[in-house]
Amino acid sequence: MTLRRYTEVDVFSPTPYRGNPLAVVHDAEGLTGEQMQRFAKWTNLSETTFLLPPIDPGADYRVRIFTGSEELPFAGHPTLGSAAAWLAAGGSANSEGIIVQECGAGLVVVRTDGRRFIFAAPPLTRFGPVDETIVLRIAAALRIPREHIIDTSWLVNGPEWIGVRLAAAREVLALHPDPSALGDLSIGVVGPHPTGHQTQFEVRAFIGEDPVWEDPVTGSLNAGLARWLSEAGIADRRYVAAQGTAIGYQGRVHVDIEDGQIWVGGDVNHCVTGEVDL
Structure with a gap:
């Protein structure tokens, strides 16, 4: 020792x-x-x-x-x-x-x-659509109707995240996932705040391990989300995301995209x- x-x-x-x-x-x-x-x-x-x-x-x-x-x-x-x-x-x-x-x-x-x-x-090693059978499993785990999920994408850069986009930050904050349905999935959920809010997005990260837990603030997930949201034309080139709000934290993730490089x-x-x- x-x-x-x-x-x-x-x-x-x-x-x-x-x-x-x-x-x-x-x-x-x-x-x-x-x-x-x-x-x-x-x-x-x-x-x-x-x-x-x-x-x-x-x-x-x-x-x-x-x-x-x-x-x-x-x-x-x-x-x-x-x-x-x-x-x-x-x-x-x-x-x-x-x-x-x-x-x-x-x-x-x-x-x-x-x-x-x-x-x-770092670059994503897996990026793209998620099979519908997995999306249905995600909806069940999040306890929301399938139609509330606007889009999903693999966002793998080490941890094997699946990004899930909802219509609004308030929907993200209202989630109460079902641990028994989460299994081995790692899910990152994002939704936009209204214009004028101090942060542009609300993010939550649910890790499907034993026991299931929610990560307070997650750099790897936010890096993947930045690429996904920017390529979809949803995120500004520079923005701040909030994370951890629902579990009593005050995470602030600053994203800046310069010449195609994502900085977190x-x-x-x-x-x-x-x-x-x-």
Whole structure:
């Protein structure tokens, strides 16, 4: 066992403890994947990351990302939280304001102004229509009539999200999914707020695992939604999405599309700093 620097950060909210928490283990050399997975399960957070020296010479650091049950090649709030924790612990980027993270999905560029961190969304590995049998299953899981679902799309960029579009944010906020019908599906639901609202969209993410749970704020899902909504002509080139409202959080996801590249960002608050014996 070795004492290692340990950080917990809150991602995607301007207000500490109202976003999505992330555990970060620094200087994780020597840990096996099994040890990382066991610790990630123990933290009982949606994700735990482990920072390592990069293999690719173009990266500033390397990260491994674990949920309580599996390793992910990429995830949004772990990317932003890891970059912020790495920088706060003394990390020095090769380019000012630009951090290059190496992960299972390859190299991910992260920009920062010191508080807000923004990642360049990796390309979707699956994007397109969802089979009608799955859509019917989704409608049953969300406890809504099939005709209330305007459109669906696969939005896979690591996590296997299915995007579901409803007519209005109020419909998104009113959802009470049926856990027994969700199964292994990961569903991201989005609906627009009225003109003049402080955010353009309301987003909710339901993860079909045991137990079923709702993610407070989800970077990977919002990256996929940004492509889907922008290509459909529904989203502005720059917008803010709210997430977590229905479960008492204040997630704010900032999306900016520049020359076809989707940038997804949010505030990162440092909440816990110490050591872990691991």
